[in-house]
Amino acid sequence: MSTTAGNGQVILKLDGVHTFYGTIEALKGITLEVHEGEVVTLIGANGAGKSTTLRSINGLNTPREGSIVFQGKNITRRPPHEIVQMGISQSPEGRRLFPHMTVLENLEMGAFQRKDRSGIREDLDRVYGLFPRLAERKGQRGGTLSGGEQQMCAIGRALMARPKLLMLDEPSMGLAPIFVEKIFEIIGEINSQGTTILLVEQNALMALDAAQRGYVLETGKVALTDDAKRLRENEQVRKTYLGEE
Amino acid sequence: MRGYRQRAVRASRLSRVAEAWGTLPERTRSLTPVVIVVALAVTYPFYVDSVPTNLPVIKTVPPLHDAVTILVFVMMGVGLNIVVGYAGLLDLGYVAFYAIGAYTAGWLASGQFEQVKVHFGAVGIPSSATGIHISIWLVLLIAAVVTAVGGILIGLPTLRLRGDYLAIVTLGFGEIIPQFVRNGDELHGFDLTHGTFGISPIDPPGFGHTLNSAIGLPVRYDESFPPTPDRLFFWTILALILLTLFCSMRLRDSRLGRAWIAIREDETAAGAMGIPLMRTKTWAYAGGAFFGGIAGAYIATFNSGAFPTQFDFNISVFLLCMVILGGMGSLWGVVVAGTILAWLNFDGLGNIGSWINTTLLPSSHQIDVPKYSFGIYGIIIVLMMLFRPTGLIPERRRKREIEEATHGGPLDQPLYEMRGADEPGAGERGEPGKVPRG
Known part of the structure; x- marks a missing residue:
């Protein structure tokens, strides 16, 4: 890993974010920080607000209260396309490829906001380098890929925006163990190439191994935050999320 | 004996033609039917x-x-294909766009506003005539722009809605505009x-005396042009259709077109990719409205009113x-189906009926x-959905979308889609049930 916790500057800061779905308060004042070069993970049970936190950051849900600051700019009420342009992209929960576009077309959609052709070309090569499987399947439709390949494609698509902050929502969901290992290996590689990563996971063990710091979310609040290593040793975390006695 | 040999010669000639056809480049082969149809x-x-x-x-x-x-x-x-397809x-x-186009022509090329006297390039209008008389060619362009702006204005409040809700609100606008008129x-x-009398007469198109004496273009379409002015109207609308087709193709293959298709496939994912949803959808509206406006203005000058x-609302459904x-x-597909349906509507049903x-x-x-026209169109649509849900000439990508929406035969497909639309969250997640497929 290229960096350790807290060395880089703060790249993203959430301060007291409250987000609602209708009248249901999904986030009850989330405060967290991501530093440049880090892998930070959000872990927690179903419905703890992990995905909502990501949706609040990228503008798909607008927080009712609180602020989200990215690289010194307040992005709390900015629309998603502006946030992508500022350098935050994500691989959404459930991957959500465009099912009838080819792998290549999907990757190109990731670069929708960009105009620098040579840069896009470079990033395409980079994605193919990270995921040689995608290069083999570039003419195949997104919907016909296996789950693991779809996840690779979704991560690749998010990388095509050349993000400063990459958000990954449950990249291990529904994948065979061998693919989960592979995906986490590549997450580490992407991070070592200099991209900051905010990782949402239910697979807390893998996530805490990959991350430098972690936040434990419980019913819309941050219950605990610490170094990833220390969180792994924390008795409560071990019992609740790692299934250890 | 000789007959046999002749037939054999003819058959071998035919097979040689078929062989030669096979060696032609793909592009030539796919363009040939287009060229034949246009000719x-x-x-x-x-x-x-x-x-x-x-x-x-x-009959005929x-x-x-x-x-x-x-x-x-x-x-x-x-034009509607841009929005829906x-x-x-x-x-x-969509009829609202048609109406805006027609009335724009009515305002800018007739004696409707008798308080003023504005002449600009109109042909064959006495200089003493009151009202606004602008050259029809310019009016077509203005109508297109006005209607596109109208499309944006209608789109801004409505395009935040998805699927069925959008359909309901657009239906409302389709009713409001004719009521207003x-x-x-x-x-x-x-x-x-x-009011109910409408605006009439509307100026005819034409090229004026200068172009007439220079290169022989007709002065005015409605003046007797051998043997009938309809020829000129026919060729002009043909040119307008070719222009519309060309623009549609270019749009489809553009960055904007890919954004439209991404929204059609998964709106939320498209948003997450940085596609500005509102703006992109509004452009689809504006694009569709642009051509609807030209068509409306053109039929206004053709009918002179x-x-x-x-x-009528029926027209939106018909389109x-x-x-x-x-x-x-x-x-x-839209060109072929449009020609067939419009022909059935104006001539075909009457002819077939009298033959029956x-x-x-x-x-x-x-x-x-003809009294049962909409019932007949309904039956045609139902049969299509049962036996050929992808349409007469399916778009390649669209065909994949619809075929994959079902794991069974084509018969399962409409049921599947209805179920998809009812699933909780299906609309939000942009599953196959999300986009109403009629």
């Missing part, structure tokens, strides 16, 4: 009168005057639309049928087939 269409005025009028079932081909109207409807179908937005109020004859004492009764029947997103009455039914039990 048949361009020369239509020359042979339409020599087609026999006693053909079985269909449409006369030139009807052919112009048919082509105007085809053009609107191609490319961007996947179900629009049930019907009642717009006394807006604080100002007569904007001339714009009347509120022309802009939507063209797009569904042709295969959503497929240009050639004279040859199949006793004189005591005659039926009035």
Whole structure:
């Protein structure tokens, strides 16, 4: 890993974010920080607000209260396309490829906001380098890929925006163990190439191994935050999320 | 013996032709049918009168005057295809664009506003005539822009909605515009639309005396042009359709077109990719409206009038049928289906009906087939959904979308989609059920 916790500057800061779905308060004042070069993970049970936190950051849900600051700019009420342009992209929960576009077309959609052709070309090569499987399947439709390949494609698509902050929502969901290992290996590689990563996971063990710091979310609040290593040793975390006695 | 040999020679010639055809480049082969269709269409005025009028079932081909109207409807179908086929937005109020186009022509090329006297490039209008008289060519362009702006204005509040809700609101706008037109004859004492009487006459197109003496272009379309001015109207609408098709193709393959398709496939994912959803959808509306506006203005000058009764809700549905029947997103499909449906509407049903009455039914039990037109279109759509849900000539990508939406045969497919739409969150997640497919 290229960096350790807290060395880089703060790249993203959430301060007291409250987000609602209708009248249901999904986030009850989330405060967290991501530093440049880090892998930070959000872990927690179903419905703890992990995905909502990501949706609040990228503008798909607008927080009712609180602020989200990215690289010194307040992005709390900015629309998603502006946030992508500022350098935050994500691989959404459930991957959500465009099912009838080819792998290549999907990757190109990731670069929708960009105009620098040579840069896009470079990033395409980079994605193919990270995921040689995608290069083999570039003419195949997104919907016909296996789950693991779809996840690779979704991560690749998010990388095509050349993000400063990459958000990954449950990249291990529904994948065979061998693919989960592979995906986490590549997450580490992407991070070592200099991209900051905010990782949402239910697979807390893998996530805490990959991350430098972690936040434990419980019913819309941050219950605990610490170094990833220390969180792994924390008795409560071990019992609740790692299934250890 | 000799007959046999001749036949053999002919067969070997045919197979040689087929072989030669196979060696032609892909592009030539795919372009040939297009070239043939265009050539048949361009020369239509020359042979339409020599087609026999006693053909079985269909009796004859449409006369030139009807052919112009048919082509105007085809053009609107191609325009609607941008909204429904490319961007996947179900629009049930396309007739509003048609009306805005027609009334723009009414305002800018007639004596409607007798308080003023503005002449600009209009042909064959006495200089003493009151009202606004602008050259029809310019009016077509202005109508397109005005209608596109109208599309944006209608789109801004409505396009935040998805699927069924969008359809309901557009339906509302499709009703509001004709109502406004019907009642717009006394807006604080100002007569904007001339109410139920409509605006008439509207100036004809033409090129004026300068271009006439220079390169022989007609001065005015409605003046006797051998043998009929309909020829000029026909060729002009043909050119407008080709322009619409060309623009549609370029749009489809552009960055904007890919954004439309991404929204059609998964709106939320498209948003997460940085596609500005509102702006992109509004552009689809504006694009569709642009061509609807030209079509409206053109039919206004062709009929020399714009009347509120022309802009019925039925027309929106009729145009939507063209797009569904042709295969959503497929240009050639919409052209073929549009031609067939519009022909049925203006000539075909009447001809087929009279054929049925004279040859199949006793004189005591005659039926009035055109009276059941919408029932017949309904049956056509239902049969299409059952046996060919991807449309007559499916767009390649669209075909994949629809075929994959079902794991069973085509029969399962409409049921599947309905179920998909009812699933909780299906609309939000942009599953196959999300975009209404009619």
